[in-house]
Amino acid sequence: MIKLIGILIVILGLAFRFNSLLVVIVAGFATGFAGGMSPVEILDVIGSAFVTNRYMSLFILILPVIGLLERYGLREQAGRFIRSFKGTTAGRIMIIYMLFRQITVGLGMMLGGHPSFIRPIVSPMAEAAVAKGRPMPQKVVDEVRGFAASADNYGNFYGQLIFLAAGGLLLIKGVMEQAGYEVSLTTMAVYAIPTAVIALLIAAVQYHLFDCRMERLMQESTQQDGVHEGRNVQ
Amino acid sequence: MMITLEHMYYLTGALLFIFSVYTVFDKRHRAKYGTAFFWFLYSITFVFGKVIPAWIIGLMVVCMAIVASLKWTGRGSYKESSGEEKAVAAEKFGNRLFLPALLVPIVIFLVAGFTKLGALVGLGMGAVVGLAVALYMTRESLGTAANEGRRLIDAIGWAVILSQFLAALGALFDKAxxxxxxxxxxxxxxxxxxxxxxxxxxxxxxxxxxxxxxxxxxxxxxxxxxxxxxxxxxxxxxxxxxxxxxxxxxxxxxxxxxxxxxxxxxxxxxxxxxxxxxxxxxxxxxxxxxxxxxxxxxxxxxxx
Incomplete structure (x- = not known):
């Protein structure tokens, strides 16, 4: 039981909004000590895992090109592009992106991601579709961005296991075979399809409700601005 | 010579080192030494991760966590283009602006599908190809691109290392x-x-x-x-x-x-x-x- 101390520290630390890095370090050392490890052993595990997982941060390499394009109006262009389609909503953009992500990742293509698609293209398009030229309160901007980010996660997670050589399927196969059960990759990929379809439907409902709420929020905020301006005139 | 993932890590480390140098010379940066130190340590883990003993890397990781939680890191100044400049440039370039951004995933796809190098090496190569095309289009210098990259990484801040950091915690949970x-x-x-x-x-x-x-x-x-x-x-x-x-x-x-x-x-x-x-x-x-x-x-x- 004492080994679970790290989990407790993480939950409390994140709930009280301490710096996440500090929380993780404390939780890591507490867990290591509870598991009977020495400080050097703990540092050793942290260091080697940190180095092994450098691939998680390789997206840093694409920041210069995205930053440079933003300097030349990439985000503005994404907004202009969307405004040229009348009647497009943020939710429709997100669901189309999610479907694109599901199909490509289901075919084994890693097309997508937050740095290369959401920040430069999908999120500015969704923001422009909500704003329709009106000023947007920061709260609304944040919510649109959160939803835009979710589209990439939904598409990625609920599409990837349809690909026959997906890392996730190979892992399931490995674990099952270690326990003496033969499993077929094709069966697993086929049974990942219902969830993919249902995820798309649930997301479509969520994004539709999101569109309605955003429109209401935008109307409220424009009306409030109108009231303020009225008072100023008086 | 085969291009391997390790080469992409060298490239990332070099880029982080450049971010660190630019930070030191950023005159209007309030937290420049902390931020520069943070990116410097991070660049070392990329370049020398396989050479330095793991526990020393672990010590550096702890240092980075301390620097970040003491709030010694922050955002600087990046000589950004104004909203009007962006609008004018967007008007001028139009949808061509999407091309370099889309080249990144296309190159990843080609490298992952038609070579044995893997998607992660493809990511690095895609970044290089995309950057080259963007530089050609805009006639900007590499320095400007690096500075724009620094703008984005400073916006993310210490959270950049969080994924790797949590992977390390996962490893500790596993070991214990x-x-x-x-x-x-x-x-x-x-x-x-x-x-x-x-x-x-x-x-x-x-x-x-x-x-x-x-x-x-x-x-x-x-x-x-x-x-x-x-x-x-x-x-x-x-x-x-x-x-x-x-x-x-x-x-x-x-x-x-x-x-x-x-x-x-x-x-x-x-x-x-x-x-x-x-x-x-x-x-x-x-x-x-x-x-x-x-x-x-x-x-x-x-x-x-």
């Missing part, structure tokens, strides 16, 4: 045997004679342990060996392939709900410059919970 304790606890409180109860235990266990580990793959082996195989497959006769894949998808529902999966939830919030670092998770919770219930129903109906 946390997974076994969790699986045993779940197995003792579940009424094992009910099929529905063990299915719920497997799916919810996957989601919960994924939330703790921040990674469904890490949770899968533990929960499947502890609950899935003995209770769901052996005792109640579920099909291991169907139960396995649906349990993995239950784990993904957990990934959507946890700040521990920083690379999917927290880093994007920082990258999008959102005020609320949990904003992405808040958007995802309703979908994740409904899909988790669906997974339980699917296992119950399809796997037996």
């Amino acid at each position: 045997g946390v997974g076994k304790v969790v699986a045993e606890m779940v197995a003792t409180i579940v009424p094992t004679d009910s099929t529905l109860a063990v299915v719920i235990a497997y799916c919810v266990g996957m989601a919960l342990f994924t939330m703790i580990m921040g990674n469904a793959f890490a949770a899968f082996a533990v929960i499947t060996t502890g609950i899935g195989i003995p209770l769901v497959v052996r005792l109640h006769g579920a099909d291991p392939a169907i139960a396995g894949v649906l349990a993995m998808l239950s784990g993904y529902c957990g990934t959507l709900m946890t700040p521990m999966a920083a690379n999917f939830n927290v880093v994007p919030a920082a990258l999008l410059e959102m005020k609320d670092q949990y904003g992405v998770i808040k958007a995802q919770v309703p979908v994740a919970l409904s899909l988790l219930i669906i997974q339980i129903i699917l296992v119950y109906c399809l796997a037996f």
Whole structure:
């Protein structure tokens, strides 16, 4: 039981909004000590895992090109592009992106991601579709961005296991075979399809409700601005 | 000479080192030394990660955590273009602006599909190709591009290392045997004679342990060996392939709900410059919970 101390520290630390890095370090050392490890052993595990997982941060390499394009109006262009389609909503953009992500990742293509698609293209398009030229309160901007980010996660997670050589399927196969059960990759990929379809439907409902709420929020905020301006005139 | 992943790490390290140098020379940076030190240490872990003994890297990682939690890092000045300049440039370049950004995934796809180098090497090559085309289009210098990259990485801030950091915590949990304790606890409180109860235990266990580990793959082996195989497959006769894949998808529902999966939830919030670092998770919770219930129903109906 004492080994679970790290989990407790993480939950409390994140709930009280301490710096996440500090929380993780404390939780890591507490867990290591509870598991009977020495400080050097703990540092050793942290260091080697940190180095092994450098691939998680390789997206840093694409920041210069995205930053440079933003300097030349990439985000503005994404907004202009969307405004040229009348009647497009943020939710429709997100669901189309999610479907694109599901199909490509289901075919084994890693097309997508937050740095290369959401920040430069999908999120500015969704923001422009909500704003329709009106000023947007920061709260609304944040919510649109959160939803835009979710589209990439939904598409990625609920599409990837349809690909026959997906890392996730190979892992399931490995674990099952270690326990003496033969499993077929094709069966697993086929049974990942219902969830993919249902995820798309649930997301479509969520994004539709999101569109309605955003429109209401935008109307409220424009009306409030109108009231303020009225008072100023008086 | 073969291009390997290690070369891409050298490139990342070099870029981080450049960020660090630019930070030192950023005259209007309030936290320049802390920030520069942070990116410098990080660049060392990329370039010399395989050479320096792991415990020293661990010590550097702890240093980075301390620098960040003392708030010694921050944003500087980047000589950004004005809103008007951006609008004029967008007018001039039009949809051509998307080309370099789209080249990155296209190159990744080509490299991953037609060579043996892998998608991650493709990511690095895509970044180089995209940058070259963007530089040619805009006639800008490499220095400007590096500075723009620094603008984005400073916007993300210390959260950049959070994913790797949490992976390290996961490794510690694993070494200390946390997974076994969790699986045993779940197995003792579940009424094992009910099929529905063990299915719920497997799916919810996957989601919960994924939330703790921040990674469904890490949770899968533990929960499947502890609950899935003995209770769901052996005792109640579920099909291991169907139960396995649906349990993995239950784990993904957990990934959507946890700040521990920083690379999917927290880093994007920082990258999008959102005020609320949990904003992405808040958007995802309703979908994740409904899909988790669906997974339980699917296992119950399809796997037996």
